[in-house]
Amino acid sequence: MGRYVIRRLLQFIPTVLGTMFLLHYMTSLAIQFSGNPVRALFGDRTPPPALLQAVTERLGYGDPCLDQRGSPCLGLFLDRLQNIFFHFDFGINLRQREVTDLVADAIPFTLKLLVIAIVFEAVVGIVAGVLAGLRGGSFTDYLVKISTVFIISVPIFVLGVVVREFVGVKFGNVLRDQDWIPDVISAGMFSPGFKPDYPLASLVIPGMVLGAVSLATTARLTRTSIMENIRADYVRTARAKGLTNKRVIGVHTLRNSLIPVITFLGVDIGAAMAGAVVTETIFNVPGIGRLVTMSARTGESSVVVGVVTMLVLVVLLANLLVDLLYAVLDPRIRYE
Amino acid sequence: MRGKFLKVAVAATATAMLATACSSGGDENEPSGQTGGTLRVYNAEPAFLTPSGGDDEPSLYVIRQLYRGLVKYNAESSAVEMDLAESVESTDQKLWTIKLKSGYTFDNGEPVNADAFIRSWNYAAYGPNAQNNGYFMKRIVGLKDVAPADPDGEGPQKAPEPATKEMSGLKKVDELTFTVELDAPFSGFPTTIGYPGFFPMAQACVDDIAKCNETPIGNGPYKIDGSWQHNVAINLTRSDSWQGEAGKPDRIEYRIFADIDAGYAAFQAGELDVLYYLPPARYKEAQAQYGDRMYETPGDSFTYVGMPLYQDAFKDKRVRQALSLSLDRQSIIDAVFDGRYTPATGYVAPTFEGAREGVCKYCTKDVEKAKQLLADAGGWPAGEKLILWANAGAGHDLWLQAVGDQIKEALGIDYELKVNLQFAEYLETADQKKFTGGFRLGWGPDYPFMETYLYPLYGTGAGSNNSGYTNPEFDALMEEGDSADSIQAAIPAYQKAEDLLGEDLPVIPMWWNKVGAVYGENVDQFVWNAVSDADYGATSLKQN
DSSP states (O other), X not given: OHHHHHHHHHXXXXXXXXXXXXXXXXXXXXXXXXXXXXXXXXXXXXXXXXXXXXXXXXXXXXXXXXXXXXXXXXXXXXXXXXXXXXXXXXXXXXXXXXXXXXXXXXXXXXXXXXXXXXXXXXXXXXHHHHHHHHTTTSHHHHHXXXXXXXHHHSOHHHHHHHHIIIIIIIIHHHHHHOTTSOHIIIIIITSSSOOTTSTTGGGHHHHHHHHHHHHHXXXXXXXXXXXXXXXXXXXXXXXXXXXXXXXXXXXXXXXHHHHHHHHHHXXXXXXXXXXXXXXXXXXXXXXXXXXXXXXXXXXXXXXXXXXXXXXXHHHHHHHXXXXXXXXXXXXXXXXX | OOOOOOTTTTHHHHXXXXXXXXXXXXXGXXXXXXXXXXXXXXXXXXXXXXXXXXXSHHHHHHHHHHOOOSEEEOTTTOOEEESSEEEEEESSSSEEEEEEOSSOBOTTSOBOOHHHHHHHHHHHHOGGGOOGGGGGGTTBTTHHHHSOOOXXXXXXXXXXXXXXXXXXXXXXXXXXXXXXXXXXXXTTHHHHTTSGGGSOOOHHHHHTHHHHHHSOOOOSXXXXXXXXXXXXXXXXXXXXXXXXXXXXXXXXXEEXXXXXXXXXXXXXTTOOSEESSOOGGGHHHHHHHHGGGEEEEEEEEEEEEXXXXXXXXXXXXXXXXXXXXXXXXXXXXXXXXXXXXXXOSSSSOTTSTTOOTTOOTTSSOOHHHHHHHHHHTTOSOTTOOEEEEEETTSSHHHHHHHHHHHHHHHHOOOEEEEEEEOHHHHHHXXXXXXXXXXXXXXXXXXXXXXXXXXXXXXXXXXXXXXXXXXXXXXXXXXXXXHTSSSHHHHHHHHHHHXXXXXXXXXXXXXXXXXXXXXXXXXXXXXXEETTTEEOTTTOEEOOO
């Protein structure tokens, strides 16, 4: 087990370095081909050359290789790696703020959003899947099947905007007119976006929107898995032993059925991060996703490289965690 | 710095006053414009909260409440009024003497004296500090010493370390007096110094600029409550140290949005009192829903199609006149922008003092005349397409296509859109004068003075002169205006210069924008300043 973990951790190194180089190369190419992002800061006003140079230099876009189209800028990449790994310096953005500060500000919001999304999708998805799986062909089964198809087929940016408009603004306004409803519900939970006054309540709906898309897959996976396992020999044995229905379903069936679901939920953390890019922008959540969107829009390479590298680490760790969880769920799985 | 001399400035304020006057029967008969309450306003994430750094709209909205400068602008007439300055005077328009009022302090107790201004301006100008507002110090003697240029123009050599940190043009006379020497006479200087780039900074602020950016040490009617919560909110509360006229609300809370649609949703949900900008797609809906609480006024930002005078095909002014004559601006505005702009008939915003209608005689559609002029000029080069440039991804291709279609219909010149460059590269192409056809660009004023629309864009060798226009007569008129005895005396010279542009058409004027804002039910008086836009300190809330 220990050796397995170490081997997996060692595999992280080339993956992370490779990703960083790709990101570095792509952002450098973007600058080489679409111009110095610092120039765009000044807009229609042509800055005096001395000022433009000073700002370009200060923000780290002064390297001459950024003028040579196609150059991989290896020198710049090595400098960057050195700064990141030896000084923990991810550089600054166009507004002269440290990327580490930007991330530190943003990460709590994204974490809260992700936890809400994953809990929502796991709890509701698994419950719906179990209900549908146990009674195949029943009304519940059809209800779950139809509603999941419906949710899957709506892209998250459409879902987000519709929820913001109808739940946050329209329905929320109705609630806000009622005096007996506490503010935390009417102004907090049903607000059209993140509100600093209600830092947690106002994240509930955005989190649910983020979890909704994967919720459908979770429910479907659980349903299929339960249906398969319910006819398995060991379940029949358990029943034959005279165990209660609760124990047969809850321990014997569910535990085995959850392996594919857990895998999916683990991989889904990565997808949820991607979904957060959209959700956070729609619901104005000041998290990592919004940070990446804004930086990509303005061409801030240091922010994109820094933040995406951290995201890659998160996804890798989540996947490792999932692999280790297998052993907990299924004792037959051994690592060496 | 944004400026406009508009006559109808506070129409909405008047309406609001009228509304309260009508509704105020019985005991709610309070005087309008009362103080108190918390004003919640929309904002995007500012770039900086220091006077030397913030040059974008979101920053300026906050900085203008935290700090105050030498002069301010009248909300309606945008005339310059003294704020912290006792007087700003000059005999030759080149050496200016500025006297300060006494008794003003920063929030940390430091006095607002001559040093506070000299320190702030020097900090902004010093090259290695890389402050965006260094741009505004360009007229002061000695800028070249504190921000020297790279010896060979562009990398790999770095610019030399500046020999000095202070501009020689700034001199302290006594505690409350200092002089500013400019490179050349400029009669409009007093209009420029109300821009936040010229606001003072405390010594403690310059000593630790990063900290001051997070927790500003201001000298204005409001001070920060807590510190800047990046991407979330900036809360201001009344400052006790402010000696001038106090702001109306007790607190101003700036909520920060990354996306205007999210901001609009928050406004709809009653979480914001003022939204200073409307998402274009929601304009009609907002008009229907909030018609009486919507504020609209002519703006001052200028959109034009530049003519590359460095290209042979555009050298003859009759060609440029013909192109301009073939356009019906109003129909494009109606079709593409819901009629929200005003067609341009001159080069200075209609809201500015000294602006006139119809300066450009070639700015209304006249196909016959256009054909005639083009024929006189020898026609368009056979087989060549007219190329129209715009930066990618900002939606300019829509209206530029309409421009191309109208030219094609009127003159039979086939066109081609070139809209694949990102903004940064597009601007670099403009700087290097590499456009091969008409190019779209815009311009917003730096201060409420006609000159801001003329010299930077059309003066020989001026920074933003992207068309490459050179006219000694124009330059001479600009010089005449710059060295005139007063702001008013400068206007006739500038108007003559504008007339030259109306004949030469170095750029084809297209339109002026319109400003739109909405405010909530609990706003009593919404105040729009002709130069500095929404004035949150002067906006009052209804009190219960």
